[in-house]
Amino acid sequence: MRHLPEDRGGDSLLARLIRTEKEVEGRYTEQWVVVEEDDLEQWPAGPRDTVGRPAERVTGLARARGEARYTADVQLPGMLHTAVLRSPHASARVRRIDLAPALAAPGVRAALGPDDSDSLTGEPGYPGAAVAAVAADSFAQASAALELVDVEWDVLEPLLDPDEAVRRGSLIDETTHYERGDLEQGLAEADAVVEAEYRTQTVLHNALETHQTVCEWEGGRLTVYASTQWIWGIRDRLAAHFDLPADWVRVVCRYMGGGFGAKTEPGDHGFLAAELAQATGRPVRCALTRREENQATGNRHATIQRLVAGARSDGTLTALGGDYVMAVGWEGWKSSTAGPMQMLYACPNVRTDEAGAKINTGPNDAFRAPGFVEGTFGLECILDELAAKLDLDPLELRRRNHADSDLVDGRPFSSKNLLECYRRADAHWARRDEVRARSKGAWKRGVGLASQIWYGGGGPPSYAWVRMGADGRAHVITGHQDIGTGTSTALAQIAAEELGLPFDRVEISFGDSDRGPYATYSAGSSTTPSMGPAVRAAAADAARQVIEIAAQRYQVEERVLRLENGNVLSADGGSWPLEEVTGLLEDGQILGKGSRGPNPAGMRILTFGIQVAEVAVDVETGEVRVDRVAAIHDVGRVINPLGASSQVEGGIIQGLGHTLSEQRLLDPVSGAVLTQSLDAYKLPTIADVPEIVTELLDIPDPHLTSLGAKGLGEPPIVPTAAAIANAIRDATGANVRSLPITREEMLRALKEARERERPLAGQAR
């Protein structure tokens, strides 16, 4: 069981100020955190009164009725609209720019050029880089004025090929090397070795609400309405930019139209809106068009993965190696594509090198499990190629190489139930013979699987308040934002559970940095595991106060009282409606506060899972259809099974697009983005969706917080591409090695498989 002093690294006093590790999308930093954690025991596993039972999302009705006001719907009196001049060239220098004709155009109130703002550049390094901005009474006027900006360019030849960039030493940072054991020795010990090159494409987030911000200055203070995954991050960045006290910037994001990783920073549009609002004294909106969105707001960067894997004849892995090249773009960071190879299996000899190519394309940004989606595709495909070579069952191969502790830094896992996921996968995997037998004519069918590993433990700091009034209802107040993942519903459930209140007697406020305490971002599968324990602690604080009042009022000992189903119950059978107790307050309020404690010291907190995909492939046309995906994930305690199944389905469907249809295409000469519209960029539609079976283990992590809950936003997208590719191999014998699996790629792989099966045919002729 969880034991706070031990989990704090043996400190018997619960420290107020601690040094703790914080993980963001797989990157670790150390930081000081002031904590005040309640030593609450975890609830027993399984569904409770509210937690663990399906709940309709608290914001559902407002969103479905079209009443929810998104940033896109914010209209302020006198508000101006911004149009941004974006570089048409992948690499260029502005020789001369004249804003005067634009400033003279109807409705124009301000214009900024490269010398006027840090967010504008005279030396764009990718197509879509912001060069100038115009604010006008309407967006149409601003756009028309932009046409009048007179620019003379020196157009430079762009560097677009990531391998060429590595050769030339054009890197975003130093190449990351990781090594344990001896790769060469591991390969020498192997009975079978597979070497293969895998490629993944650049994909675009395409949240349906584009990146946008509305800024308004009031008495030297700035109010920001932003479509963002992190109101506090925006607050801090804008406050630093304008040299203001942090709380002079208020950031509001009540409803948010999707992010998927690309909306944690203010962005050029955020800084420009604030600067133009300052320059004009008017509220200013800066909203990207869909076409700008697909050039300049981040992406999942393409990867080239040159991998080698070796195993003994019994399937024991002896060697895993990978040379990774990431097409990061002009700015940004390389995501940890080698992570799955380092972490997923108990292989003693592993060597990886990750190079981030700096090229003249739009910068990457986090996109739902960045790196691990791409890296899992390569790793889990080569593992199946190895299984085929050794004539071993792929699921058995994974069982055999299960990692009992973390081999990267020797830490124990806070909890890991991957073997139980594998056990549950048996039933889906056993459908294989029946599925294959349904192959008919050109349509070949098969089943494939892939394992999942990813982060999702969250961490401090995060805070919550709970207020109760005379009516016996509770109001959770947080500073987090709900980007559509349903975290606000889960948090309200946690408060209801702790307070023994029916779910419909709990409200939740969020999405306003002036009206709630600091909260973590909606990213990194961290919101529920970070915020949930803070909300539970705040609710427990409020519950304690209710019990104190009831004990005095009814002359009973506090220790015999508890809250349940809207009543205060005593051990001797006494029962009072909660509102009878809180009614004593009249206009008074009970205020509970809670914070997120630190993560267990010295442990690795990860999420695990496996997906089993069933596909049909037309071997004549190369068409691929995914019929069914079974997803089994271990994410600790599940707060809301209904919302959780939606997260799993959404992740798999995004993974399906990544696998089969989505791809940012560039003009190979100019570097221009060819897929700027949602017509050209192929998102999955309802007609593409397979049957999805979701199974969550729902086993609380005994060491992680008072909830034992991990995050679920990202894990479901991690193994989907590999499971589908492996099912294609099962159906056809073809090794697809490049995403997306277009008909061309499918036909190439089929041809290669045919030639592999008839190696002597060419020589015989």
Next chain:
Amino acid sequence: MPDLRVNGQAHRLDPPGLRSLAEILREDLGLTGTKIGCGEGHCGACTVLLDGEPVLSCITLAATVDEREVTTIEGLRDHPLVDSFVRADALQCGFCTPGQIVSASALVADSPEPTRDAIRHRMAGNLCRCGTYPKIEEAILSWRG
């Protein structure tokens, strides 16, 4: 410009010029339930009904609406589909949801007991990046509660 009839009410408008129906609804009438996801008729978030037929309001010139009755999500707030979408959890970020419900309302008006295939055919023009499609299918199948 004749009056624009929206959700049973007539609105007198300035000559709309080349402005789209979506812009007029959102900016002039304050009916922001209609969303603009792409502005070029590819995503379906801006779907409204014209005399009961779903159209993409972001690529419909307001001046071409004429006498036809416009129905937006604001006119469908009491439609049973609203509850069935919430019940089935058929929305995540919710930005595409009004358009989804408007399209679905036309579908169930034509065929009150649609098959899964019919739902997949008729709803394929409404993109949802969060991937709520399985739940949308359930919501439409169970729209009468």
